[in-house]
Amino acid sequence: MTNRSCRLALIGAAALALPAIALAAGATGTVWAGAYTDAQATRGQAAYATSCAACHGDALNGGDSAPPLAGGAFLANWNNQSAGDLFTRIKTTMPFDAPGSLGSATVADIEAFILSRNGYPAGAAELTHDAGVLGQTRILAEKPAS
Numbered sequence: 001m002t003n004r005s006c007r008l009a010l011i012g013a014a015a016l017a018l019p020a021i022a023l024a025a026g027a028t029g030t031v032w033a034g035a036y037t038d039a040q041a042t043r044g045q046a047a048y049a050t051s052c053a054a055c056h057g058d059a060l061n062g063g064d065s066a067p068p069l070a071g072g073a074f075l076a077n078w079n080n081q082s083a084g085d086l087f088t089r090i091k092t093t094m095p096f097d098a099p100g101s102l103g104s105a106t107v108a109d110i111e112a113f114i115l116s117r118n119g120y121p122a123g124a125a126e127l128t129h130d131a132g133v134l135g136q137t138r139i140l141a142e143k144p145a146s
């Protein structure tokens with residue numbers, strides 16, 4: 001192979017590889033990649049029923065004074081924020097009548113349940129309560145192009 005055709009072949013290979021990289025990047029680092037497990041969401045559902053449902057509704061549709069935790073208005077508030085931002089919001093300000101009363105594992109379980117009810121897929125690993133990891137996971141209302 002001459003030097004020139006070798007270079008052309010390399011450019012061709014790079015051009016083929018680029019769309020594959022873009023594809024894989026789509027959902028990575030977002031809640032669309034599967035940020036919690038089904039078992040965790042089930043645990044979270046029970047904790048939600050105990051600590052949150054009285055105000056936010058069994059179906060997360062909100063109540064007299066508490067806003068919904070699922071659907072368009074909720075996702076508009078949280079779009080482009082991180083799973084860590086939502087975690088901190090719940091951990092430090094909720095339940096409204098007893099803020100700070102829930103342990104980190106329980107808050108993570110409840111957040112997993114909220115993610116599941118907003119249509120985000122379950123994955124292989126639980127939603128952590130490690131702030132560093134949570135901060136790397138973005139909430140996006142719209143599924144990224146893949």
Ligand code: HEC
Nearest residue numbers: 051052055065066067074077089090093094095096097110
């Ligand atoms: C006593 C009633 C009450 C309980 C119980 C309660 N909340 Fe709330 N929650 C509210 C009210 C009122 C607001 C709006 C005021 C505010 O933002 O602080 C709110 C706001 C929120 C928000 C912000 C919503 C948004 O769109 O930004 C989240 C998230 C939330 N609550 C989660 C929870 C979770 C999870 C629990 C259970 C651990 C819980 N809340 C328990 C009353 C309650």
